[in-house]
Amino acid sequence: SFEHMPSGIDTMTVFVHQSEFEEKEQKVLQGIQRCVHPDYIDLESDLALIAVVGRGMRSTRGTAGRIFSALAHANINVKMIDQGSSELNIIIGVRNEDFETAIKAIYDIFVTIQL
Secondary structure (H helix, E strand, O other), rough: OEEOOOOOOOOOOOOHHHHHHHHHHHHHHHHHHHHOOOOOOOOOOOOEEEEEEOOHHHOOHHHHHHHHHHHHHHHOOOOOOEOOOOOOEEEEOOOEHHHHOOOHHHHHHHOOOOO
């Protein structure tokens, strides 16, 4: 099973639980290579996903800017960004070790500081 699968014009990313994937890693990678013939496969581990969700996001200018400014000020590197066409959420990937700091930074910018 997978958690999230954002895609772009020429890329596709698949997020899976590391514990479920470790035993099957080589078999899955070989299957992808055989069936799809990608230019390259990049495997990255220890990422956490954060979903920022709200009905008001669609009609409020600067929401994404506030999120990413808060993360930058907290010295957190964003590894992945995905926003669906509904504009009701933004999903962000950060290193596992940055997860709690990222949650606090996002919470603070919207709830504590309310900029």
